[in-house]
Amino acid sequence: MKREVSTSTIGRDEARRPLMEAYMFQRRVLLGCSLLMVVSLMIWITAIATDHWIIISGGSGIFIPESRRFFMSSHSGLWRHCRNTIVPNALSNAQVVRNFSSMSYTSQTNINDARRNLSHMEFIRQFALESLEESNEFTESARRRMFAHWARGEEDDFQMFRSAFHKLIMSTEAGQRDYNATANKPISIDPLDVSGIIKRKTFGAALQRVKYNNTWSYYVIPEIAQQAIFSNWTDYPLVVRLLGTYIRDIGIPAFVLNDERVILILTPPLPPSRGGQTAFYSYIPNQRCKYIDMFPNSNTLRNEPGFDDELMDYIRTQASFACITLFVMSLGAVFSFYTFFNPRYMFKRLAGGIHLVAASTALVVLQVLFSSIDYTKDNLFYAYPDGAQLTYGYGVYLAWFTFTVNILCGVLFLWYSGKKKGAKAPTDEIAMADEPTIMGR
Incomplete structure (x- = not known):
């Protein structure tokens, strides 16, 4: 139908x-x-x-005093950070003035391995057992004990000696003058001008002649850092390699001030455009990429100057x-x-x-x-x-x-x-x- x-x-x-x-x-x-x-x-x-x-670009290279490297570039995201640098290493026979941190390991893995090996050595055990003298000064035995506790990872004991060092040395008027810099722009010093640096006494008592790897060279070691290390420290194995990390963990700046309390920085020549080396320095490219630790502890942050x-x-x-x-x-x-x-x-x-x-x-x-x-x-x-x-x-x-x-x-x-x-x-x-x-x- x-x-x-x-x-x-x-x-x-x-x-x-x-x-x-x-x-x-x-x-x-x-x-x-x-x-x-x-x-x-x-x-x-x-x-x-x-x-x-x-993406941050450093052009032909920007020298970073904290790491003794030339910053070339970096790129980062929400989870990962990459940094490209060039490490200038003074050749063993080169007549240049070196910063004391250049003797030290720069890789955190190498630093951790060296501290682990150092902590088992006999002289570290002896340093840790030394009796302390009754004194209002930071004595030689105190320096040995502080270094031993640091090497063995005994954080509480190390912090106790570190606090004493800050109170007796760094908090004094003389100590404050050694590392409290003015806001003036740092002064770049040519490390190749060895005779000029010695003649002008540019670094004062901070310039030390040190035998390292059987070669005598001039190193800039801040005076306040010299008061934190025990005598004859270059005669002991691995101490030289860990000096920079040790001084940093105490909280002593790696720079030196002039009489006007302006920071002096030993700045190597810029790396050659095609890499390689010059008559005084070798330049080693370095790239480090790592995932960002979202919840770092204080020690981790201390090892990462690019984060706070x-x-x-x-x-x-x-x-x-x-x-x-x-x-x-x-x-x-x-x-x-x-x-x-x-x-x-x-x-x-x-x-x-x-x-x-x-x-x-x-x-x-x-x-x-x-x-x-x-x-x-x-x-x-x-x-x-x-x-x-x-x-x-x-x-x-x-x-x-x-x-x-x-x-x-x-x-x-x-x-x-x-x-x-x-x-x-x-x-x-x-x-x-x-x-x-x-x-x-």
């Missing part, structure tokens, strides 16, 4: 045709947003996984919000696709709201990153040397893309989340979906 279609039904379908076309356009737009959110999620994962967010407690707060905040953004974006992608299975308006609004929250957390990551750069530039010379150039890596641009996509998709989902009831709906099914739901008992 043939069913007759009433003119009223035909008229209603014709009236709803523009609504259906608009609704299908809306679905295509939101489908595109949903697919774009998946792409954006993958891009965000790529962005937070890369270590190319911040406040910078670690910035880094932890970045990492936390990066993970939060990842979770929220994943949730937003799920709800975006769910709106195609349930056309009710509230799910579109929920998806749009989640996208805007994800945009907000991504923006937090970027803002904290920029704040950490400003803090590093102002307070951590080792990580951001004067004269270095900053550029942003592709990780930052991917993060901005993710932020923009979340903002765009959030606005579009909210824009197309209006209620479609009655005559405003393209179909009766969609009209029923947007009707109020009365929940009974």
Whole structure:
């Protein structure tokens, strides 16, 4: 039997045709947003996984006194940091003035191994058992005991002697003059000018002639550091190699001041453009990449001059919000696709709201990153040397893309989340979906 279609039904379908076309356009737009959110999620994962967010270039090389190296470049992300340097090593027969830290190990692994070997040596055991003299001065036996406790990793005993050294030596007026520098720009000293340095007495009593590796050379050892080490220290194995680390752990700066209390820095010549060596120095490229320890202890931070407690707060905040953004974006992608299975308006609004929250957390990551750069530039010379150039890596641009996509998709989902009831709906099914739901008992 043939069913007759009433003119009223035909008229209603014709009236709803523009609504259906608009609704299908809306679905295509939101489908595109949903697919774009998946792409954006993958891009965000790529962005937070890369270590190319911040790129710092040192040009032809910036000498860093703390590490005795030329800073060439560094790049870092939210989890990983890489640093490229060139290590200048004075040749054994070269007539140059050396800093005492150049005798020491620079690798933390070598330092730990050397301390472990040193702690089992007989002279360290004897030093640790020496009786202390009754004196108001920091005596020779106290120096031996302090070094022995440091070598054996006996932290409480070492800190006790360290506190005594600070009180008796470093806190005195003479001690303060040795390491309390003025804010004036450090003075660079040419280490090749050996005769001039000796004649002018540039470093005063800090310039010492030391036999190392069967060769006599001039080393700059701060006077206050000389008071922390026991006599004949060069005659004992491994002591020379660990002197720089030992002096640093006591808290003695590695620099020397002139009469006006301005820092004097022995600055080797810049490395040759093609690497290799000159008549006085060899230049060894060095690259170190490591994952950032999010919760370092005090000893770890002491070994990392490019980080401090406040910078670690910035880094932890970045990492936390990066993970939060990842979770929220994943949730937003799920709800975006769910709106195609349930056309009710509230799910579109929920998806749009989640996208805007994800945009907000991504923006937090970027803002904290920029704040950490400003803090590093102002307070951590080792990580951001004067004269270095900053550029942003592709990780930052991917993060901005993710932020923009979340903002765009959030606005579009909210824009197309209006209620479609009655005559405003393209179909009766969609009209029923947007009707109020009365929940009974």
